[in-house]
Amino acid sequence: MELTRKEFLKAAAGATGLMLLQPASIAMAKESQTDAGLAMLVDITKCVNCWWCYAACKDYNGLPETIKPDPSQPPQLAPDVWTTLYTVRNGAEWIARKQACNHCTEAACVEVCPTGALSYNKLGFVQYDKDKCSGCGYCVEYCPFGVPQIETNIATGAAVMDKCTFCHDRVTSGEPTACSAACPTGAITFGQRRDLIAAAKERVAELRPSNTGVRLYGDKELGGLHVMYVLDDSPEVYGLPGEPAVPAAASVRSVFKWLGTGLTAVVLAGFGLNYVVARIRMARSEEK
Amino acid sequence: MAAESRVVERFRKRSIWFHWIHTVAFLVLVITGAILFFPGLGAPAAGGVTRLVHRIAVVFFVFTPIVYSILNPRMALHFIKETFTWGADDFTWVTKAPDYYFGGDEEKMPPQGNINPGQKMWQLIILISGALFLVSGILMWFFKDTLSPEVFQWSVIVHDVAFILAFLMLLVHVYLGVLHPRMTESLRSMWDGRISKSYARNHYGKWYEKLSGDK
Numbered sequence: 001m002e003l004t005r006k007e008f009l010k011a012a013a014g015a016t017g018l019m020l021l022q023p024a025s026i027a028m029a030k031e032s033q034t035d036a037g038l039a040m041l042v043d044i045t046k047c048v049n050c051w052w053c054y055a056a057c058k059d060y061n062g063l064p065e066t067i068k069p070d071p072s073q074p075p076q077l078a079p080d081v082w083t084t085l086y087t088v089r090n091g092a093e094w095i096a097r098k099q100a101c102n103h104c105t106e107a108a109c110v111e112v113c114p115t116g117a118l119s120y121n122k123l124g125f126v127q128y129d130k131d132k133c134s135g136c137g138y139c140v141e142y143c144p145f146g147v148p149q150i151e152t153n154i155a156t157g158a159a160v161m162d163k164c165t166f167c168h169d170r171v172t173s174g175e176p177t178a179c180s181a182a183c184p185t186g187a188i189t190f191g192q193r194r195d196l197i198a199a200a201k202e203r204v205a206e207l208r209p210s211n212t213g214v215r216l217y218g219d220k221e222l223g224g225l226h227v228m229y230v231l232d233d234s235p236e237v238y239g240l241p242g243e244p245a246v247p248a249a250a251s252v253r254s255v256f257k258w259l260g261t262g263l264t265a266v267v268l269a270g271f272g273l274n275y276v277v278a279r280i281r282m283a284r285s286e287e288k
Numbered sequence: 289m290a291a292e293s294r295v296v297e298r299f300r301k302r303s304i305w306f307h308w309i310h311t312v313a314f315l316v317l318v319i320t321g322a323i324l325f326f327p328g329l330g331a332p333a334a335g336g337v338t339r340l341v342h343r344i345a346v347v348f349f350v351f352t353p354i355v356y357s358i359l360n361p362r363m364a365l366h367f368i369k370e371t372f373t374w375g376a377d378d379f380t381w382v383t384k385a386p387d388y389y390f391g392g393d394e395e396k397m398p399p400q401g402n403i404n405p406g407q408k409m410w411q412l413i414i415l416i417s418g419a420l421f422l423v424s425g426i427l428m429w430f431f432k433d434t435l436s437p438e439v440f441q442w443s444v445i446v447h448d449v450a451f452i453l454a455f456l457m458l459l460v461h462v463y464l465g466v467l468h469p470r471m472t473e474s475l476r477s478m479w480d481g482r483i484s485k486s487y488a489r490n491h492y493g494k495w496y497e498k499l500s501g502d503k
Binding site: 112114115116117131132133134135136137138141142152159247249250252253256257259260263264267268271274275277278279280281282285 | 323324325331333334336338339389390391392393432437438440441442444445448449451452455456459460463467468469470
């Protein structure tokens with residue numbers, strides 16, 4: 001992947017311009033409250049594998065500090081690694097995709113979380129409440145992107161999970177996410193979802209002639225991801241599922257939840273009826 | 289009817305101990321599990337304390353039957369044999385059971401052995417759900433990291449199905465044993481092991497006949 005100096009400057013300027021526009025757009029999103037208006041766009045073709053997003057995320061969120069990692073052994077997502085680069089070897093070079101919670105609109109993790117520790121916040125992002133987490137790890141097993149990671153003690157079952165918050169306190173006070181602010185090439189942009197989609201489509205149209213593999217990913221997947229990607233190859237190359245879906249087991253499970261609850265209610269009501277009828281009939285037959 | 293002296297030995301001490309230890313273990317498992325199952329009840333699971341309790345309880349739940357079976361191999365075999373032995377009388381009993389449990393004539397029921405088909409069904413459910421719980425539970429506990437996510441996802445569902453089966457039948461078991469107007473001596477018999485002659489005759493006719501040699 002080549003990034004010319006001119007392109008770099010252009011991208012940087014673009015990112016800065018976008019940042020200047022943000023306060024107003026955030027105010028709009030706040031007004032509507034339920035509008036999932038804010039999002040991020042990761043343009044893989046602009047990523048130079050510098051790991052600034054990784055460092056900025058760690059720094060801002062107070063996670064243990066790390067230096068720029070060896071791209072051949074990139075850090076995996078973990079309770080203290082909320083964003084990392086999924087690296088792919090391309091000849092002599094390493095190319096990368098920023099990897100973090102995609103904040104799905106239809107999130108499997110929220111669907112299966114039994115305690116409500118994972119939920120959608122007012123901006124439409126997937127938020128995680130550590131105090132409510134039971135450490136069951138269902139989110140880990142159901143997320144189609146393999147994002148939530150948990151460290152479990154096998155004997156006691158004590159577990160710790162943590163993940164990207166979409167820089168909740170930053171975006172609600174009008175600032176961009178830490179990773180997008182740190183990105184020097186404009187590979188990570190932050191703003192109104194519809195603006196980002198428009199920009200992404202433009203970018204795809206621009207790159208398509210030289211590479212037919214270029215595509216936008218995440219605008220429609222799982223009801224629309226809040227982190228979208230401009231990819232220059234099939235999603236699988238970058239460790240993304242081609243057609244992400246909430247696993248069938250999650251829907252089966254929610255059916256069973258209600259089935260179990262319903263049947264319990266029916267059975268309990270049946271006992272009441274049985275008790276009364278049996279009492280009356282037994283009393284009658286004793287009178288005879 | 290004057291209180292009749294309860295002189296027929298129905299359960300032995302060790303069986304009663306086993307029953308109640310197993311009951312407590314299962315109730316703890318139900319409570320610590322159900323809060324994850326019923327939507328909106330998950331708050332107590334926060335912090336994962338219930339996960340630890342669930343793991344401790346399951347050790348009792350799994351090992352009490354094993355210990356009991358080692359100490360009483362004949363009783364254990366008898367339990368299995370009874371559960372899977374179904375005769376003509378059993379099927380007649382099943383067809384007549386609804387009327388009987390809704391207060392119908394007791395005389396219409398075919399006489400029963402040590403346990404009736406309803407109890408056989410309960411034992412069957414215990415064995416089936418126990419196996420489902422055990423296999424899916426072991427997969428989720430010990431093989432989480434080595435198995436594919438799909439196996440884990442379906443293990444959760446198998447655990448759910450086993451729970452629905454076992455929990456509903458537990459409700460029936462408790463209702464019949466404790467509250468049903470007809471089962472006047474069930475709960476007490478699981479406490480001190482004894483029932484009255486007339487209760488034995490009415491509920492477990494064949495068994496009582498064999499035991500006492502009279503009718």
